[in-house]
Amino acid sequence: MSTVKIPCVSSRAGTLVFPIIPVKQMLSRRERERYKRQMMLFGDEGQERLKKANIFIAGAGGLGSPVSIYLAVAGVGTLTVVDKDVVEQTNLNRQILHCDRDIGRKKVVSAEEKLHAINPDITVKVIDTTIDESNCAQLVGRADGIVDAMDNYPTRYLLNDIALEKKIPLFHGAIRGFYGQATTIIPGKTACLRCIFPSAPPKEVFPVIGVTPGFIGMIQVNEVLRYLLGTGELLANRLLIWDGMTAHAEEIAVVRNPACISCGTGHISKDTTAVKAKKITTGKKK
């Protein structure tokens, strides 16, 4: 912490004085240079907001890769990346955090290495575990937001419930083939994930081309950054649907379900939810 002199006019004397106001000097010279072109958009204050933020990224796969890379280069100060899987060859058409030499390594090890190389000025925390009902709240901790980069709805519902409980936003994204969807959930203000999708689609080994999680991941990152910066209009109560086959994006208005079992009158106690969720695993990202 250092101090700077900020000139101001004293209301009593009407003279120019220099009170000593403590201002935290958060950005190093190197950071100022690194972020110079984006600070043209939102200045010191915006960049410091990003630096102070802690974003929880659930998954280091197809969505988690572009999401974490772009949050890292933007200078989001702390990224917590959680994944249990090992890099497989079939991941490499889309999971751009990992490359051929990473096959057989833990995804979080590979992720930490790449993200640190991409931006050594941020803190990357990685956790090699499966997100489940017993650890989800603790893993999320005091994060400022959760990015849903999962590949299954049971874990998404769990993240949704934790986001509601902690009153932090959930940035949802999901993909299949050339299609994707994204929305931003602000607890208490917007429809939650269960309001929009009360039932999970059947599990499958889904087809996917790398550009689709790339596209949806960028929507999610764009949401996170603007949420942290407090600027623009979020995808709140709006479900964006991307059709990569026709290069067409459209949105559907969504509303809260008053009887929702996660955020509405249908909400059930934690104990009951726990029984319902049972042991939820992230599953394999094939």
Next chain:
Amino acid sequence: MTVRIRFFARFRELLGTDIVVDAPKNKGLSDLVKDVAGKNQEGYDAIFDEKGAFREYVILMQNGKRVETSDAPAIRVAEGDEIAVFPPVAGG
């Protein structure tokens, strides 16, 4: 009367993009979707179960507003309606 049905994601691959239907008055929403989906068995099976009910994960919207699929048989479509049918995608 003219009603537009829009399928998304997997449903779109099986059934097409925008489908304009010339529907009789008082046509039920559920029956309308069944008629269109019935042109491709795989598409029909993706949306409806063996009893002819919407599968539980199907999202149905009428003019941008969510419709509970269990209410769909009793809902009538009207001239100019736009019906959207889509599955949530799950991958990540």
